[in-house]
Amino acid sequence: MRHKVLYSSAGIATQILIQESQKLIILFDVGDGIIRDLLKEGLSFPLTVPLYILLTHGHYDHCGGLFSLLGFLRMIGQSSLVEIYYPAGSIEIEGLIDIFTSSYQETIPFKLKTSSLKPLDEIKIVEDVRIVAYKMKHMGSTLSHGVLTEIPALGYAIFKKDEKWLVFTGDTGMNENLPNFLKNAKHAYIEATNLSDHHSAYHLNVKEAQKLGELAKDFTLVHTRK
Ligand SMILES: [Zn+2]
Ligand SMILES: [Zn+2]
Structure with a gap:
């Protein structure tokens, strides 16, 4: 299986592709531009393998491309299974x-097929590949209304057999689940949206994200501001 950030910029879009050729495609979040990014990646449509779309939360920069992607798959006569998972x-x-x-x-x-998930729910994808959802801590904020209430937000860990192969935090502030979530992950994608040194309740700053990343074997900071 290979993994790649197709695009990630806070407030614009984030999409991460996981692909096992001939077997499956997983997308972590589908922001604006998802069709363009998949085509640019050379994927040929209609897909002949199941597509799993796992969404971390409902902010537009993580799910704004969902309607476009489903519309595109409908138009081109996609016939293989599409499954969508999202926080309850x-x-x-x-x-x-x-x-x-x-x-x-x-x-x-x-x-x-669509299913809502709660923390620690587990999805079996294919033999020896499963995904576990973890609770994250996130809330919206707008310039006109400031920081809003907490929203449902999940991070996902893909396990290959017993190996924690890949984790993605989605958007989150520091929370008690993060160390365990990241520990010993072969690769971690960690949000680092907050560019200041100040602590924020709903995004990690670069120092916090880097420190958490050291718990994993390898990590990449994503969802920084461009
Ligand atoms: Zn975001
Ligand atoms: Zn968000």
Whole structure:
């Protein structure tokens, strides 16, 4: 399996591709530009393998491309399975799925399975590959309304047999689950949105993210501001 950040910039979009040729494709988050990024990556459509879309939370820069991607797959006659997983209670994601399925229910050519997840829920993908959801701590903020209430947010860990092969935090502030989540991961994608030295409740700063990254065997900071 290979993994690659297709694009990541806070407030614009984040999408990470995990691909096992001939077997499966996993996308962690699908922000704006996801179709462009997948085409640029050379993926050929319609896909002949199942597509698993795992969303960390409902902010637009993580799920804003979902409607576009599903619409694209419908248009090109995708027939293999598409599964979407998202944090329970994520109203934006449920709304996006609902508008797609209710608009096009008669003409969706692929089997679409959607499931909400709670912390520590586990998904079995194929033999020897499973994904576990971990609770993260995140909230929205806007310039006009300041920091808002906490929203459902999950990080994901892909296990190959018993090896913690890849983890992705999504957006999160420091929280008690992070050390255990990152420990001994073969590779970790860690958000580092907060460019100041100050602590934020809902994003990691670069120093915090780097310190957490040292718990993993290898790490990359993502979702920084460009
Ligand atoms: Zn974000
Ligand atoms: Zn966010």
